[in-house]
Amino acid sequence: MSRSPWYFIPTLYFVSGLPYVIINTVSPILYKKLAVDNLQITFWTSLLYLPWVIKMFWSPIVDIYSTKRQWILTTNLLLFCAFIGTAFSLRLPNFFAISLILLILSAFISATYDIANDGFYLLTLNPEQQAFFVGIRSLFYRLATIFASGFLVFFAGYLEKYIADNSLIWMIVLISSSLIMAGVFLWHLLILPKAPIDKPNENQTQNNNFIEIITLYFRQERIWAILAFILLYRLGEAMLVKIASLFLLDKSSVGGLGLSTSPxxxxxxxxxxxxxxxxxxxxxxxxxxxxxxxxxxxxxxxxxxxxxxxxxxxxxxxxxxxxxxxxxxxxxxxxxxxxxxxxxxxxxxxxxxxxxxxx
Known part of the structure; x- marks a missing residue:
């Protein structure tokens, strides 16, 4: 039975945006509220963006092994597990190192989800539907951005009225996010269609071509300049995004604006x-x-x-x-x-x- 894309496109792209924003935008706020040093926050959380930059290097694996639908469901479930683990790690004495490792893992999982998600979009929708839903998917991705960087941060500030322990507050926030991912996983398990052309690429010759293509890519003239551009073209934005929330939260005595997540x-x-x-x-x-x-x-x-x-x-x-x-x-x-x-x-x-x- 063919299902309308309205059943799954909004949730697919909402879950695409939610972990991305939590990992890259909300995590500096989280660590700041847990009294981690600014230098540590900016250096380590800036690395969390890397998987989305280099995801092209393992995208052939998503094509070769299993279906796009299966990749989506698997990464959905893994994101739930990774965020639950991150939430409970905040209560540990060495929470920064453990939670950072889990967030890095979450970033690679989320980037893999994006690869499968975009492929599933192309395989499941016909050209007319793809043209129509290109705006819808962007809308729900942006709604995820607003939800994660707006509502979740406000929710944390609201909890500060009743809970004195910031690690407990952010554990609750991350668990709430994890439950959303779990709910979407169950929804996708029931709703995502099985497209006839969504199959793993079993053509060994074509699989070998992937390796040849990657090899030829690195043999290009001035490849290091190309790689430098790929890795650094959004460096300024990345630096600003990481430091902006810290600037807003820091006290005026140290050069910040002294804002708070509280009401x-x-x-x-x-x-x-x-x-x-x-x-x-x-x-x-x-x-x-x-x-x-x-x-x-x-x-x-x-x-x-x-x-x-x-x-x-x-x-x-x-x-x-x-x-x-x-x-x-x-x-x-x-x-x-x-x-x-x-x-x-x-x-x-x-x-x-x-x-x-x-x-």
Missing amino acids: IVDRAAAKGDRVANEIMNQAVDYLVTASSSVVERIFTPGIRLEIVTTGSVWQSQWGMWEKFSQGMTGKYDFVGVILPRNEPAFGAALLARNTYQSS
Whole structure:
């Protein structure tokens, strides 16, 4: 049964753009939030772009072995596994080296996916459909770019309101991306058509021609100038893309703009915006009122009470923690507002132990 290209072209090219942007654009932001040095970020993440530059050298392998459909499904699944591995590696002590290796692996897988994807497009669609969907595939590739560099980064900033651990935040973001890839893999498994002409190239003579073509390619006159152009023609853009996000995130004291992935209202209030200040003051008033209700209903006046505040919301540039603390201590002389003495996981383990012992 012939399926409309509308069923699979959008998802094929959305998944083509998603790992590319995460690997090349979002990874510097991720590492910056995890306190990796700028020099390390720019040097190592710049290498992540290389597989897309040199993918022509192993594209014949995609033609010779298996079908384009099978290559797409396999690389879909491998990207899911690689991003899941990257996500959990962020919680390890040597996360930078491990996650970088996994991202490099992801880059080669994604570049291979692109080879198979473009070939599948040509084999599955007739010339009229190819002409029609050339704009559609570009649209969904760009939507993936907006989703990865926009929504995912915003999502990470939103999580900072509730989670103080940046490695946990970015683990959640990468797992979310992995689940999207897993969902698309299942969709492609069910939907991708099996084109009659999508077959591995079993012609040994033609396969030998591939090797001959590559050999002749490297025997061209001034081949090193040609290779230098291929490798360096987008060098300026690549350098700018890697450093731009670091420039936006770095503090003004070191030459950056001091922006944050956290929500904009907090930053606007810190800079004196009247409306943002009103919103933040209302939020503090609500927190003080809610906390006061708990204090008056449960706790006995005169007994020292400490309110522990945890989460990135209390690291507000505007000073939410200070204002909440002033509101509570000004209202009750037996109340103190403190930051956690231990990580939340330690407190949870301690609570579990005490509960187990008491039972």
